[in-house]
Amino acid sequence: MIASKPILLAEDNPRDAELALAAMEEHHLADKVILCHDGAEVLDYLYCRGQFKTRLQGNPAVVLLDLKMPKVDGLEVLRTIKNDAALKPIPVVMLTSSREERDLVESYALGANAYVVKPVEFHQFLKAVKELGVFWGMINEPPPEGASRATGRST
Template sequence: MSEFESVEILLVEDNASDAELTIRALRKKNMANHLVWLKDGAEALDFLFCTGSYEGRLNSKPKLILLDLKMPKVDGIEVLRRVKADERLKAIPAVIMTSSHEDRDIIESYQLGVNSYLVKPVDFEQFLDVVSRAGLYWLLINKVPEK
């Protein structure tokens, strides 16, 4: 499982098209080399906490978590809650990327300690712009604790 050892971006997205478009946007800026795409929240939790099918994974932490909100089984809010409640994971920047800008989702995400809340535009040019700028900011501009 060496491919998971130096993960930079963990993309949690149930919609394959959205995932592909996101990856394409990041790849254009050369930021998709160490990206793992997981299709739902349950898988994401297994990955982050090294449980289930990811048991025994070398415990490396991603540098950025991109989370969709609405997903089957475990939704983005629940993943965010678990991540931010965990001492070892809470420092990882977690960014919600969703289609909806319902007030209640924004409020709840910030109460749980989200680092950023982005609404995915329908227009592809704008979408590319939003995703690549978010990637650039959180991976290159933003500073996080060393350990």
């Protein structure tokens, strides 16, 4: 079933992560969220390696990606995902504090599916994250698994 697909949240700041999870909780989406603390972890998850070696196969419903992260930053992760035929269909939403034009331009140029600026006001932040979770985790129809499995791995 579609709803069983996880939402991958890449957020290095534990407070932001907690607030995001609190927002997801409102719509009972929190248990679907897999939290990564930096870009390297996101890639580990996607390629089923490191701490995610034993995870269940399959791509997440969406990757919510922060721009500024330690080790591997958001744009680097985005580039890796969009350059890999197997990962390319995964929707990637940039979720960041930056409203800088060049970040927007670069993200879309690399193939980001959406770009959301985190609002300072918590109510709006709540709303934004909730809507993201609902849309990408429930409303949006993710790409069929087979289409993305170019490497032959299957669930």
